[in-house]
Amino acid sequence: MLSYEEEISGYDLKKWADWSIRYFYWSPSYSQIYSELKKLERHGFAQSRVDSDNTLRGRRLYRITPEGRAAVTAWADQAPVDRPMLKHHVMLRVMFGHLSSPDRLKEILRDHIADVDQMERSAAVDAEAAKSEPGWAYSQIVLRWAERYYAAERDLAQQLIDDIDAAELALVEAEHDERTEYPHPTPGRWREVEQRVRQEDPDRG
Secondary structure, three states: OHHHOOOEEHHHHHHHHHOOHHHOOOOOOHHHHHHHHHHHHHOOOEEEEEOOOHHHOOOEEEEEOHHHHHHHHHHHHHOOOOOOOOOOHHHHHHHOHHHOOHHHHHHHHHHHHHHHHHHHHHHHHHHHHHOOOHHHHHHHHHHHHHHHHHHHHHHHHHHHHHHHHHHHHHHHHOOOOOOOOOOOOOOOHHHHHHHHHHHHOOOOO
16 A cells, blocks of 8 residues: 555554455554554565654654665465455354254345445445545456445355255255164265366366
8 A cells, every 4th residue: 555655644544444455355453553554664665754744743654765665565466376265154044054053044145245335335435435546446447346245245145045045944854763863874975076176177186
């Protein structure tokens, strides 16, 4: 974020991150931001000063250095790009739905839909606001992507609500020991499935 060449405080970096990278990466805490700023300064990638302006008295402002600009440019252009890693807490609950109930799972999904609806609206507002600054052109198209992403997430969650009853029916109708509440998978079946999918998808990591 310092690569935009603005002299800025850690506090304002946090606010900036909250209406930009939080939609697709994460929202850092104040402690994380200040810790990283100090590291950047130690490595010569950023420099700071205590502001003397009356409106910001005592606030430390940070600016990228030429060395920092070179380092972050090298990262953007040359560093390997990691695959996105999805950690979806809602899907984790649904996957272990045999331990819950259809009504509870649907409640969780409806709450999730309400959350992603809010994220979609917020991303749309922030994307529109970003249009006011030509220097944020790439940020603006990522925010538009985030808006579409959350819309798709809402549709997928709604479809999952519709699928829950069929999943529950499959459990109810399956043969199982009367002493258990749901059918247990055949022991070792996962090994057979693993072998089959590896044959069908040999490039799987």
